[in-house]
Amino acid sequence: MGFLSQNRIKNQKGRSASWVLIAVVGIWSIGIALGMAQTLNAVSPNRSQVSEMSQIASVDNIQPGTALGHELYLNTCSTCHIAIPPQVFPTQTWQQVIQDPQHYGATLQPLEGPSLLLMWKYLQTYSRPIALKDETVPYRFNRSRYFKALHPRVDIPQPLTVNSCVSCHPGASQFNFRSLTSEWQNSP
DSSP states (O other): OOHHHHHHHHHHHHHHHHHHHHHHHHHHHHHHHHHHHHHHHHHSOOHHHHHHHHHHHOSSOOOGGGHHHHHHHHHHHTTTSOOOOGGGSBHHHHHHHHHOSEETTEEOOOOOHHHHHHHHHHHHHHSBOOOOTTOOOOOSGGGOHHHHHHSTTOOOOSSOOGGGGGGTOTTGGGTOOSOOOTTTTTOO
């Protein structure tokens, strides 16, 4: 057999080995992708489940585009205290609260990257900006006109703390501020 014939045989073997390798890697990649898709579908709730959970436990219905930020907010904030609805503070307060490592006397690890953006989108969507030019940014409930507007005709206890919410909202620790104690059930 000549030199050219030997090279031709080697090239054909090399080509077929390359195609086999490409086929194996392709099948393996597709298998991994299908497995990940099944896992994600099994772990993550569908849109109707997210909507149902949000309607039950939230002041507002949480839209799918902010659901991850809502979940991140609850998981981050409720580890130390009752997570409060974004509506009780203006947008400017939330912007400061999630960026300031000094959080009401505690030093926190600041959020960064996607976590910060997801939480910010949620808080910004469900809070309202300060509309009055001379209004100061409140950092306490009793100084927030939004909190006061959500609690008309309520004699707010002093000192007011995040844990005071449970006295009127028994489901507050589960972020359910719609359920009220019997004294407030039929209040106007």
